[in-house]
Amino acid sequence: MEESESVQRKRPNYLAVFIALAVLTGLEILVTQLPVPRLLFLLPLTLAKAALVALFYMHLRFDRRIFSTVFAMGLVMGILLIFSLVALFSPQELDVK
Amino acid sequence: MMEKVISQKPSTRTSLGIDSRKLGIWTLIASEAIFFSSLIVTYIVMRGRSTVGPYPHESLSVPLVAFNTFVLICSSMTMVTALASIEDGNQRGLRRWLIATALLGLLFLSGQAVEFTLLARDGLSLGRNLFGGTFFTLTGFHGAHVLAGVIWIGFLVARAFRGGITQTNHIAVELVGLYWHFVDLVWIIIFMVIYLL
Numbered sequence: 024m025e026e027s028e029s030v031q032r033k034r035p036n037y038l039a040v041f042i043a044l045a046v047l048t049g050l051e052i053l054v055t056q057l058p059v060p061r062l063l064f065l066l067p068l069t070l071a072k073a074a075l076v077a078l079f080y081m082h083l084r085f086d087r088r089i090f091s092t093v094f095a096m097g098l099v100m101g102i103l104l105i106f107s108l109v110a111l112f113s114p115q116e117l118d119v120k
Numbered sequence: 121m122m123e124k125v126i127s128q129k130p131s132t133r134t135s136l137g138i139d140s141r142k143l144g145i146w147t148l149i150a151s152e153a154i155f156f157s158s159l160i161v162t163y164i165v166m167r168g169r170s171t172v173g174p175y176p177h178e179s180l181s182v183p184l185v186a187f188n189t190f191v192l193i194c195s196s197m198t199m200v201t202a203l204a205s206i207e208d209g210n211q212r213g214l215r216r217w218l219i220a221t222a223l224l225g226l227l228f229l230s231g232q233a234v235e236f237t238l239l240a241r242d243g244l245s246l247g248r249n250l251f252g253g254t255f256f257t258l259t260g261f262h263g264a265h266v267l268a269g270v271i272w273i274g275f276l277v278a279r280a281f282r283g284g285i286t287q288t289n290h291i292a293v294e295l296v297g298l299y300w301h302f303v304d305l306v307w308i309i310i311f312m313v314i315y316l317l
Contacts, residue, residue, distance in 0.1 A: 034207075037197060037200045037201065037204065038197075040197075041194075041196075041197040044193045044196075045190065045193060048186070048189055048190065048193065048311075051311075051312065051316055054316070055182065055316050061317055062317060065312050065317065066312075068312075069309060069311075069312040073308050076304055076305045076308065077301075077305060080199075080200050080297075080304075081298055081301045081302070087138060089136065089138060089143070090143070090146045093146045093147055093149075093150050094146060094149060094150055096150055097150025097151060097153035097154055098150075100154050101153045101156070101157030102157070104157045104158055104161060105157050105160065105161040105164070108158075108161045108162070108165055109161060109164060112165040
């Protein structure tokens with residue numbers, strides 16, 4: 024039987040998530056027009072949007088823990104890759120060479 | 121002597137009681153997260169090292185891409201609505217929202233085609249400088265993922281019209297939905313890294 028597990032799953036308010044995503048995108052664009060440090064303001068907004076999509080649209084908030092674990096493994100490896108390469112190719116490192 | 125014929129349809133459950141197809145798509149998504157991380161960090165590292173123009177600040181159009189971002193956010197909304205429809209047994213809603221998702225995906229790709237054309241007109245190409253090389257590789261691969269999603273949804277729409285998706289058998293919608301939302305999630309990161317920073 025191929026009955027989906029999602030039938031029993033709690034259903035979030037998808038419209039509220041959509042409105043939050045749209046508002047956060049608007050705020051991101053607003054930040055680029057203001058004389059503020061961009062990364063400091065943009066990073067939390069972007070991470071909030073990504074978290075909303077993963078938790079509610081991809082149902083990680085309500086689904087089995089193993090799916091979050093599998094996804095987190097990929098994310099952790101990706102983040103480690105980003106920090107490693109940024110450190111490796113930083114301007115100071117290139118100046119030394 | 122009568123022989124009893126037993127269906128040999130393979131089980132889709134893992135030993136953990138999880139649907140193997142769903143575990144498979146999550147594994148794919150995890151590997152894609154690493155793949156896109158490598159492309160994003162390559163862009164971050166190389167973008168300021170171009171020795172010839174055009175440079176990012178003089179080439180990129182934020183309003184056009186902001187519209188494209190909104191289109192992709194809308195497509196995520198239509199995708200979850202398609203899933204919610206079939207969970208409620210609403211076949212017509214499923215077909216309608218899947219088609220809407222595919223059309224929004226095509227609209228996103230059209231916007232990307234316009235952007236690439238404008239950039240090419242400004243002299244930016246894959247081989248022009250490091251910015252062009254990393255920019256087109258990252259956004260091009262993302263566009264290819266959107267195209268793959270649109271084709272996948274197209275097959276699903278055809279299956280839905282044949283009545284192959286039901287209230288109790290709609291895992292295919294959930295799988296394509298997970299893929300589609302991940303592609304949206306990646307674009308959220310790309311939008312900030314390339315266009316807003």
